[in-house]
Amino acid sequence: MNLPLGFRYSALYAGIRKAKKNDLALIAADAPAAGAAVFTTNRVAAAPVVLGRAHLAVSDGQVRAVLINAGNANCATRTGERVALTTAKAAAKALRCPVEQVIPSSTGVIGMELDPKLITAALPQLVAGLSAGRFDDAAEAIMTTDLVKKTAFAEGAGFRVAGMTKGSGMIHPNMATTLGFVMTDAVVEPAALRAALKRVVETSYNRLSVDGDMSTNDTLLVMASGASGVKPPRAALEKALEQVCQSLAKQIARDGEGARKLIEIVVTGTRTNAEAARIGRAIANSPLVKTAIAGADANWGRILCAAGYAGVEFDPRQVDIRLQGVRVCRQGLAAAFDESAMKKKLGEADVRIILSIAGAGQGQATFWTCDLTEGYIEINGSYRT
């Protein structure tokens, strides 16, 4: 896959996390790129989120680099703000750009002091290592409990989009989710990029739930270098961005902590898309639905039940539910199906739930989540210690 022009990547191990695995990444544009981001809406926002938001405002959407560390969220610490600023300044100096063109981003444990010297000392080597081909190195360095690296690519007429993301827990569909960095070489003004991101995040990262927890550090940043020289029509740009962001969101769900299955939930026939999304979110967040899918149990009653508390008015007698293409609930009632065949189908790595409501409207939404297994408990019972 061809990478977007105008970006270079680097990664190394700076000693931030205990495991000797790269934990510091830098994504740098050759010249200031247009930048747009969505950040967590959590009241408790990490220092880099606060600073990143401010930098984007001050620079009016001009971004030269993102400096990302894994292993420490730089959140709820005494020195958080200073650490974010110090490290951003050091990166700006090394790249010879204004500090407001550097976006810091952190992920990891909350409430543990982050030593800025680990980062500033590593910066010369990090910058020296910048290379257009080290995209995957950066994608690997931002991982925490992720089991797999998550990248996605798309191409439009004359321009390219590439994205990397991390996250497998503390993921909730309300605003940006987890860390995601998307680069394109399309020519786009910052305002147009912000508008495109706002629309695309709705049908990608905001349709994703692993456990209903929303992090203090969630960030999704898009940068457009313009290096292709091509200014695509709005629809073409959004299509390529959506393709990348949906792929990244699905990869996060599939790699959900302890997950064995990607669950895609399609809701149709509500009055509005927003209503369909609310029902999809309720189903995606239901531990009862997610454990049933883990156990390959066609417990459609739990799906109907979750839809019922989504806060959307509908007539249960107008609801059909399909699992893996097989109708298990017809007009709100049990439909006959082959239990043992269904058990086998639900053992697959991709599970699809379709809930359709007849007669209400044309609203529809697709949501992604994962099954809930013993593994989630194991991972999260001892993350900090």
Next chain:
Amino acid sequence: MNLPLGFRYSALYAGIRKAKKNDLALIAADAPAAGAAVFTTNRVAAAPVVLGRAHLAVSDGQVRAVLINAGNANCATRTGERVALTTAKAAAKALRCPVEQVIPSSTGVIGMELDPKLITAALPQLVAGLSAGRFDDAAEAIMTTDLVKKTAFAEGAGFRVAGMTKGSGMIHPNMATTLGFVMTDAVVEPAALRAALKRVVETSYNRLSVDGDMSTNDTLLVMASGASGVKPPRAALEKALEQVCQSLAKQIARDGEGARKLIEIVVTGTRTNAEAARIGRAIANSPLVKTAIAGADANWGRILCAAGYAGVEFDPRQVDIRLQGVRVCRQGLAAAFDESAMKKKLGEADVRIILSIAGAGQGQATFWTCDLTEGYIEINGSYRT
């Protein structure tokens, strides 16, 4: 403990569930009692909920009996309404009371037809078995995945309150939760009983979360026989009712599916009690907090993070968090504490989280939940099959 006067109880095995364990219970007042109830707000309400709501309206709060079955929710079935009405009618006939004075109540699997003959055939024996002393038999017959029977008792000046409840999963603090039946021999008018129940449910069942799922069958019914001849002051009645309902709610949390610990969450210092409850609910519903407690991990960052997305405005720098009485977070930052001593304290069966906000107000709320363990996944992965 002295039981309230004026009630009799019965239970037997009617063959509704596979396991040969009593699955049908009857609670009967000697004469029509004042009755008040809160039911699920789920859009998908089970047939007995719909009929119970209608009966209370028609009878103007006069209740003679509750007929409860476990093993089948009588929800999302072709014949649900007819089954609820047929069985209520049969009970009314056997007890020689108007049908609207009988409240049917069901719990169990959704979407499976319930054979009314199993219940009507058992009714003569069930009614013949009514006895003032068989309170515990009824409390046992309504259990499903519950590991322990849940009952609570209180006494006021000259009157008594006794309650039984069931539930250990699909429990969410929004309206009545699970099945609960509370009897008192106080003299209370139906309207006053409704008002008392409305207040008491707010600080008991509505402060309880096991997994954030809200059932189609949730019912909390209070009956006042008046057999004591004592008409207590409003405050005394509410105090006794609250004592019983809080005890029942806590018992449900402690017996949460797979739970090893009861978690009590106390939030103080918000502008209003409602704000404190919202923060408490966010913490109680967070799988990350609940798995950390399961692993005896003092991960206070997750607690602060969950508070942050509760939708309440507060300054994180004004937040203190205490675990088992030990301050682990001070003014939003890590406080020094003995990790190994804390690990030991978090291994206890009762875990207390106190989140206090300085300077905002006098709002406060207490919430109950349980830890999230591998056991929850095991129980719910194969409930139906």
